[in-house]
Amino acid sequence: MPSEQWTHPEPGDGPAAVAAQPSPEQVIAGLRATSEGGAELTQLLTPEGERVPSPQFDKYVDDIDAEALRGLYRDMVLVRRADREANAMQRQGQLGIWVPLLGQEAAQIGSGRALRANDMAFPSYREHGVAFARGVDMKDLLGIFRCTDHSGWDYQRHGFHPYTIVIGNQVLNAAGYAMGQKFEGKVGDDDGEATIVYFGDGATSQGDVHEGFVWAAVYDAPLVFFCQNNQWAISEPTERQSRLPLYQRARGYGFPGIRVDGNDVLACLAVSRWALDECRHGNGPVLIEAFTYRMDAHTTTDDPTRYRLSDELEEWKLKDPIERVRAFLARGGGADQAFFDDVQAEADAFAADLRDYTFNMPEPPPDRIFSNVYAEGNPVLEAQREEFLSYLDGFASAGEH
Amino acid sequence: MTDLQKLTIGKALNLGLRRAMEEDPKVLIMGEDVGKLGGVFRITDGLQKDFGEQRVLDTPLAESGIIGTAVGLAVRGFRPVCEIQFEGFIFPGFDQISSQLAKLHYRTQGKVKMPVVIRVPFGGGIGAVEHHSESPESLFAHIPGLKVVSISNAVDAYWGIQQAIKSDDPILFFEPKRLYHSGALRAEIDTDGTAPPVFSSQVVREGTTATVVAYGPSVKVALDAAAAAEDEGHSLEVVDLRTLSPLDLGPVFESVRKTGRLIALSEAPSESSLTSEIAARVQQECFYSLEAPVLRVTGFDTPYPPAKLEEHYLPDLDRVLHAVDRSLAW
Numbered sequence: 001m002p003s004e005q006w007t008h009p010e011p012g013d014g015p016a017a018v019a020a021q022p023s024p025e026q027v028i029a030g031l032r033a034t035s036e037g038g039a040e041l042t043q044l045l046t047p048e049g050e051r052v053p054s055p056q057f058d059k060y061v062d063d064i065d066a067e068a069l070r071g072l073y074r075d076m077v078l079v080r081r082a083d084r085e086a087n088a089m090q091r092q093g094q095l096g097i098w099v100p101l102l103g104q105e106a107a108q109i110g111s112g113r114a115l116r117a118n119d120m121a122f123p124s125y126r127e128h129g130v131a132f133a134r135g136v137d138m139k140d141l142l143g144i145f146r147c148t149d150h151s152g153w154d155y156q157r158h159g160f161h162p163y164t165i166v167i168g169n170q171v172l173n174a175a176g177y178a179m180g181q182k183f184e185g186k187v188g189d190d191d192g193e194a195t196i197v198y199f200g201d202g203a204t205s206q207g208d209v210h211e212g213f214v215w216a217a218v219y220d221a222p223l224v225f226f227c228q229n230n231q232w233a234i235s236e237p238t239e240r241q242s243r244l245p246l247y248q249r250a251r252g253y254g255f256p257g258i259r260v261d262g263n264d265v266l267a268c269l270a271v272s273r274w275a276l277d278e279c280r281h282g283n284g285p286v287l288i289e290a291f292t293y294r295m296d297a298h299t300t301t302d303d304p305t306r307y308r309l310s311d312e313l314e315e316w317k318l319k320d321p322i323e324r325v326r327a328f329l330a331r332g333g334g335a336d337q338a339f340f341d342d343v344q345a346e347a348d349a350f351a352a353d354l355r356d357y358t359f360n361m362p363e364p365p366p367d368r369i370f371s372n373v374y375a376e377g378n379p380v381l382e383a384q385r386e387e388f389l390s391y392l393d394g395f396a397s398a399g400e401h
Numbered sequence: 402m403t404d405l406q407k408l409t410i411g412k413a414l415n416l417g418l419r420r421a422m423e424e425d426p427k428v429l430i431m432g433e434d435v436g437k438l439g440g441v442f443r444i445t446d447g448l449q450k451d452f453g454e455q456r457v458l459d460t461p462l463a464e465s466g467i468i469g470t471a472v473g474l475a476v477r478g479f480r481p482v483c484e485i486q487f488e489g490f491i492f493p494g495f496d497q498i499s500s501q502l503a504k505l506h507y508r509t510q511g512k513v514k515m516p517v518v519i520r521v522p523f524g525g526g527i528g529a530v531e532h533h534s535e536s537p538e539s540l541f542a543h544i545p546g547l548k549v550v551s552i553s554n555a556v557d558a559y560w561g562i563q564q565a566i567k568s569d570d571p572i573l574f575f576e577p578k579r580l581y582h583s584g585a586l587r588a589e590i591d592t593d594g595t596a597p598p599v600f601s602s603q604v605v606r607e608g609t610t611a612t613v614v615a616y617g618p619s620v621k622v623a624l625d626a627a628a629a630a631e632d633e634g635h636s637l638e639v640v641d642l643r644t645l646s647p648l649d650l651g652p653v654f655e656s657v658r659k660t661g662r663l664i665a666l667s668e669a670p671s672e673s674s675l676t677s678e679i680a681a682r683v684q685q686e687c688f689y690s691l692e693a694p695v696l697r698v699t700g701f702d703t704p705y706p707p708a709k710l711e712e713h714y715l716p717d718l719d720r721v722l723h724a725v726d727r728s729l730a731w
Contacts, residue, residue, distance in 0.1 A: 122473075149510075150507070150508040150509070151508050151510075155476075155512060155513060156512070161476065162505065162509055162513070164501070166496065166500040169469065169496065169497060169500055169501050172465060172466055172468075172470055172472070172473065173470070173472045173473040173476065173501060174473055175466075175469070175470050175473060176469065176471060176472060176473020176474040176475075176477070176481075177473035177474065177477045178473070179470060179473070179474060180473065180474045180477030180478070180479055181477065183429075183455050184477075207463075207465060208465055208469060208496070211461070211463045211465055211466035212466070212469070214461050214463070214466065215460075218461060371507075371510065371511075372506055372507050372509075372510050372511035373506070373507050373545055373546055374506070374546065374548070375506055375511070375514055375515075375569035375570050376568060376570050378647045379647055379649075380647040380648060381545075381647065
């Protein structure tokens with residue numbers, strides 16, 4: 001029962017006691033109490049790589065044979081390898097910042113692969129795996145982090161909205177988009193469209209996320225709220241965001257919430273397909289809490305050793321999303337060593353390509369500063385652009401002499 | 402065929418919204434109480450009845466929600482027109498306006514269009530409790546990526562709202578709430594005619610002694626002051642800015658070169674405001690034409706006071722005339 005994770009404070013404990021800063025021991029104790037995700041955690045593949053039957057969700061992954069599972073494994077390995085390469089490139093000064101996804105590959109690939117071409121995904125800023133699943137060239141993502149661009153892909157072609165840095169904003173934007181799908185009559189049968197929006201456990205404290213829940217609910221929007229609870233919002237643990245498991249919040253808004261093992265790609269795929277299916281048929285919205293863990297820092301500017309203990313990290317390493325698929329494939333004969341070697345070689349080549357591209361990424365021309373501020377132009381800005389370019393030209397002319 | 406109608410600002414807005422909705426099925430109206438009630442000022446009166454609940458959305462009560470979902474609807478291809486009940490309530494939506502609405506076009510190098518209009522009744526003079534009488538337009542004019550306009554009369558209300566809706570840029574549309582239902586501002590509008598250019602400033606009264614530049618509800622104050630000044634032998638030229646971002650100061654420069662004097666009039670607090678910007682640019686462009694420093698007549702740098710004091714807070718024609726005297730005494 002979910003209530004096992006959650007004890008209501010006795011009157012004597014009161015809000016003041018709850019609000020007091022927890023000691024590191026209390027934080028760790030709290031995490032250990034919830035690190036299994038609770039009795040209601042949907043899981044199809046254990047950390048040991050054993051298949052767990054699920055009467056409710058097996059049908060959503062009927063088509064995932066060994067070949068398809070190898071595909072999901074490959075996705076996760078490539079995405080992780082790209083993530084590690086980008087992290088290294090930041091350390092080498094080639095990227096201004098990086099937002100690691102290490103540990104969240106299953107949540108992102110599982111949900112991302114559940115989407116169809118006509119669906120729309122609204123990411124936060126850590127959704128590199130979802131971007132990959134949506135067919136976005138990861139080179140186009142890196143411009144953001146090398147600070148040459150804010151968003152380099154065609155959002156319509158990929159069904160993948162620009163990254164959103166301000167916490168929670170995209171949840172309302174996604175609710176609006178999904179309302180549009182509903183208004184256009186694009187829901188109601190198997191061919192219906194749906195929208196998915198990604199946010200973290202920290203974002204659930206934002207007003208925009210609450211408002212997004214309200215809007216999606218009252219307009220019956222075909223929207224899947226995909227919360228990746230990676231346990232930490234920079235240094236703030238989940239218990240600084242909520243007194244109860246996050247997926248249970250959905251009930252207060254009048255739609256279903258479900259907690260899935262976010263390190264289980266099969267379960268993430270199944271649950272996302274189910275939730276999207278509900279939306280396609282007009283039964284949305286749905287909240288999914290993918291119970292996972294951020295294995296690396298929040299960003300490359302962060303130092304998680306200041307706020308969390310290494311045994312917590314060690315515990316989560318045992319639940320690695322890639323290793324369990326590998327174990328399952330290897331044990332059941334779904335893949336041999338040659339396959340794993342091939343994927344690793346492909347991942348290394350993928351990373352090398354990203355590295356080459358990053359090192360040679362062209363810098364935008366100065367007048368890009370002024371481009372596309374407005375769709376219909378702005379004479380004041382045009383004058384500013386002219387003046388600035390003429391100022392720059394002055395240097396060029398001076399250099400010729 | 403000419404269809405002349407005599408309309409208040411409020412009715413002109415209502416008719417303009419109706420026309421825009423008839424012309425484009427992607428136009429949506431959304432906000433608190435805009436449906437059955439027709440909005441707290443009745444500007445959207447009757448629209449839900451005729452266009453249905455899916456085109457005129459009575460939303461939940463949250464401004465960030467209204468604007469944030471409008472952003473998503475625009476991504477989907479709709480043209481939402483949001484109503485914020487009173488300007489003092491816009492701030493929960495400020496994040497979505499400044500972080501998403503204003504920047505998505507830039508962020509995506511033009512791939513995402515944001516044809517969203519946010520209608521904001523603003524300004525004082527209605528004897529209201531706090532948060533109902535403010536003039537926050539300068540805050541929005543400071544945000545790149547937004548266009549900010551303010552209407553002062555029924556003709557601009559009718560055409561301006563339609564043009565704002567047609568624009569692919571996000572527009573903050575400030576409406577002078579105390580003039581919505583003013584019989585004195587009723588104007589004859591050829592509602593089937595051709596739209597005049599709206600988003601440019603305009604000389605609304607010609608004169609030679611000094612220029613007064615104003616926008617929104619202050620235009621009427623400026624015109625009243627000009628009428629009164631005539632009795633004192635002064636001929637004031639009045640320019641209605643109409644567009645607050647980008648500022649169209651060409652006609653203001655031209656006027657200042659003619660009169661040599663400028664009074665910038667606004668209800669907003671003066672520090673770091675549109676009147677500051679006007680003063681800076683006029684001294685830059687018209688330095689040798691100025692016979693006196695640019696003077697400003699504005700609200701004070703205080704929160705909006707209790708309404709029993711607003712007659713002192715709001716610039717009236719006497720304060721404008723006092724400024725004209727000071728300018729002429731230079």
